[in-house]
Amino acid sequence: MSQNIDFQTRFQAKIDAEIKIEPKDWMPEAYRKTLIRQISQHAHSEIVGMLPEGNWITRAPSLRRKVALLAKVQDEAGHGLYLYSAAETLGVSREQLLDDLHSGKAKYSSIFNYPTLTWADIGTIGWLVDGAAIMNQVMLCRASYGPYARAMVRICKEESFHHRQGFEILLTLSKGSEAQRKMAQESINRWWKPALMMFGPPDSESTNSEMSTKWKIKRESNDELRQRFVDVAAEQVTFLNMTLPDVVWNEERGHFDFGELDWEHFWSVVKGNGPCNKQRLAARVKAHEEGAWVREAALAYAEKRKNRTEAPPQ
């Protein structure tokens, strides 16, 4: 017991001194569990996040847009893989992580349970959804767990193109016909509040925040990140000559107000009642099951090649 307290103290001292924790270092069980939950949730979000955008690849309006969208969706797959590997350094297997996603035990970001109804949604996802994710991920580049922080650095470098291509799509629509402008504004209106809820519940109700802050997994609160995102987006939207719903400058606070967020709705989507939850999960399960023969064939082929090289000379 006293030895455990000693370990705890040394662990926290390292965190406080900004020394990264690496896979083989001693860590409290709760730190390990929190990281596995957070990193795997993050990995699942990247993978499920491919679905709403994949919906538009075949219907992208030009070849330029199509190659960009393809590259973006491929990046999301890569990001999922970086993060799964980071989670595996904590002692959980890839198979377990995937099982937890497919059984519904593990969560992913609620934002991907909304449908992409128009082409403008691809622009809005890049600008607002990736924009919100970047706000969070830039902070996570300094997370105390080494493999997670390194994965985030890699991801942040690649996200910047996602963000810009999204804004460019909306900018093009904003200079188009009345119908195109309308489509873009409608899309922004629909995604704005769900994007704000990506930062998680208000600080007053956030259950995981306190320990995550002490352990320097998180360094800024949900509300701080959300406000920063609102202020940035409120400036950017002026370049589109469009508006963000309920966003008003508050002279006294020196920030933009963004009105009420419907947290009851948020939790209902988290619990599985969003417009696309069932569809998203079913698509993942189907891909996994229908890909089983490919994994088996790859292993059988590897085995055959191994036997051939190891066979004694005739």
Added chain:
Amino acid sequence: MEKNTPLWEIFIRSRQGLDHKHVGSLHAADAQMAIENARDVYTRRQEGVSIWVVESKYITASDPDDSDPLFEPAKDKVYRHPTFYDLPEGIKHI
């Protein structure tokens, strides 16, 4: 019953003349497929000119709990550094 694909550690040489550097890991059925997967996962933007893959189980790592005694012997050997030696001001090319 599905067998699991092994884990590989990936090392990338970013430019000719530089060392291969560890970049992360991935799953693949064999070394060749690990290289092909690494190409797609770690070099989508020309991050590399050469890839090494090593199955993770073949990596032996030092124990972080032993790192004090392991690295302690080098601690008091400042004379291994050039700045340990006192030379006159103004001396050149040394």
